[in-house]
Amino acid sequence: MSFLYDRVALIGLGLIAGSMALAMREKGLAREIVGHARSAETRETALEIGLVDRVYAKASEAVVGADLIVLAVPVGAMGAVAEEIAPHLAAGATITDVGSVKQAVVTAVAPHVPQGVHFIPGHPLAGTEHSGPRAGFPSLFQNRWWLFTPSEGIDEDAVLRLETLVNRMGAKTERMDAAHHDLVLAVTSHTPHLIAYTMVGVADHLKRVTESQVVQYSAAGFRDFTRIAASDPTMWRDVFLQNKEAVLDILGRFTEELFVLQRAIRMGDGDHLFDYFTRTRAIRRGIIEAGQDTSAPDFGRSPGAETKS
Amino acid sequence: MSFLYDRVALIGLGLIAGSMALAMREKGLAREIVGHARSAETRETALEIGLVDRVYAKASEAVVGADLIVLAVPVGAMGAVAEEIAPHLAAGATITDVGSVKQAVVTAVAPHVPQGVHFIPGHPLAGTEHSGPRAGFPSLFQNRWWLFTPSEGIDEDAVLRLETLVNRMGAKTERMDAAHHDLVLAVTSHTPHLIAYTMVGVADHLKRVTESQVVQYSAAGFRDFTRIAASDPTMWRDVFLQNKEAVLDILGRFTEELFVLQRAIRMGDGDHLFDYFTRTRAIRRGIIEAGQDTSAPDFGRSPGAETKS
Incomplete structure (x- = not known):
């Protein structure tokens, strides 16, 4: 051998x-x-x-x-x-x-x-x-x-x-190239992780609703976030400190976008929200076509996973 | 019958x-x-x-x-x-x-x-x-x-x-109670969806890295976000407009938390990040114990889903 x-x-x-x-x-x-x-x-x-x-x-x-x-x-x-x-x-x-x-x-x-x-x-x-x-x-x-x-x-x-x-x-x-790697990963992995950590932290502070119900009724969105936010704390502390520049760049862009959507909600601008959500749907199709995920419906996890839970 | x-x-x-x-x-x-x-x-x-x-x-x-x-x-x-x-x-x-x-x-x-x-x-x-x-x-x-x-x-x-x-x-x-329902869902579902839509939108704007690579190297965090952000635009437009008060409340808290973490990254405050990520990990355990998800490792999806992709 x-x-x-x-x-x-x-x-x-x-x-x-x-x-x-x-x-x-x-x-x-x-x-x-x-x-x-x-x-x-x-x-x-x-x-x-x-x-x-x-x-x-x-x-x-x-x-x-x-x-x-x-x-x-x-x-x-x-x-x-x-x-x-x-x-x-x-x-x-x-x-x-x-x-x-x-x-x-x-x-x-x-x-x-x-x-x-x-x-x-x-x-x-x-x-x-x-x-x-x-x-x-x-x-x-x-x-x-x-x-x-x-x-x-x-x-x-x-x-x-x-x-x-x-x-x-x-x-x-x-x-x-190493610099290119760091920017791509800031978008696809590092910033999404930070956001997931943040959202789970917000839920943790809301004791009046969290005690059992946020966990119990943890639907698609939040449940996926908690999974991401359960990753190794030491590893992720280092990732953010060591890819500081790219993460802060992407976070700045994220906050700007979020404020625009938040304002549309406050103003009742449904057309803006609809157009935005329609655009993001197309990216998902790209990921499926690139073979990075399947198109099988998955918000409820697989039937096998469900019966185990 | x-x-x-x-x-x-x-x-x-x-x-x-x-x-x-x-x-x-x-x-x-x-x-x-x-x-x-x-x-x-x-x-x-x-x-x-x-x-x-x-x-x-x-x-x-x-x-x-x-x-x-x-x-x-x-x-x-x-x-x-x-x-x-x-x-x-x-x-x-x-x-x-x-x-x-x-x-x-x-x-x-x-x-x-x-x-x-x-x-x-x-x-x-x-x-x-x-x-x-x-x-x-x-x-x-x-x-x-x-x-x-x-x-x-x-x-x-x-x-x-x-x-x-x-x-x-x-x-x-x-x-x-209906009001309680709306607050719980703002935390567990509505705000996470808006955040996922936003993050996918940010990636879409970054043409210099997105064209194929963001999709191609779409890792855990971002891939889960794109799945969420592919949901029905009409349904979600209405959700945000009709649960405006609770969503804006949770979004405000989210932005505050995010700014604190962003500042910790900028200042190089690793202890703050580590403590925060350790706390969020515990919530995940609560969700598994409540039977709302399995503890099976899933960032890579199930082997079955993988071979299909």
């Missing part, structure tokens, strides 16, 4: 790293998988459920002899981890990350990467509202995008090998 | 009325189902796919001889329809509606309801992003709430019969 990588070192053992480990094992992509997590409990769990062959209390020990190193820690911790492991990286090794922000990661990590080590920033567009080593599952990346933002002059063979790895885990790959 | 109602008249033949017709037929709840829609095309479709036994071009003709009349038109059209059908309602008949707003419907409809006819406002918390007579399916109400806001002094037998009907269609029932 020929493996794509001999030894993969996962730095951080949460949802993404755990799912990578399970997917790599399932497809036989690496001879050996080792890992590091700051928490002793996480390390024990990762060993116990078989995510990794060995765990290390120090990241610098975990990377020794690895030909692929995956930084899977919150975006705000990437720089410190890179600095710690840098002197221990083998020549010719590839280092990648799975952070949701790319410019800040490049700025924090790249200066520490030694000559002869290939740094290829990456971002799998996959996740769930759960976190921790037990949250992983091998099909997480199935049919999902995995974006890479390699710098110019990077070793093409190293990039192709890494792309092959994630392709075999089920993901589709694309390369783009 | 004993039916709960002899003749049900559906005024409006969209997603909700269509699903009611299919559910009533499947469970044998009405001897005869007739309908009215303004559009000739909708009437023909409803007949063709067997939603109703007969259709009428005039609402006033459809209600003759009916012992249950369901107003399933946009909230803004309820008053005019009630006025038109009022002289033709049989004594002892029950009239209900399925509007997402209750106070405005009561104000618009109640004055027209003749003595001896039981008006029981209702709202099924069910729907999908699709609309029209072909969008209906009989399991739409399965395990969903159907809220009623009957006024004091209403005939208890009439309410029980109507509750039995929707129970047999699979729904759970609850009674509450």
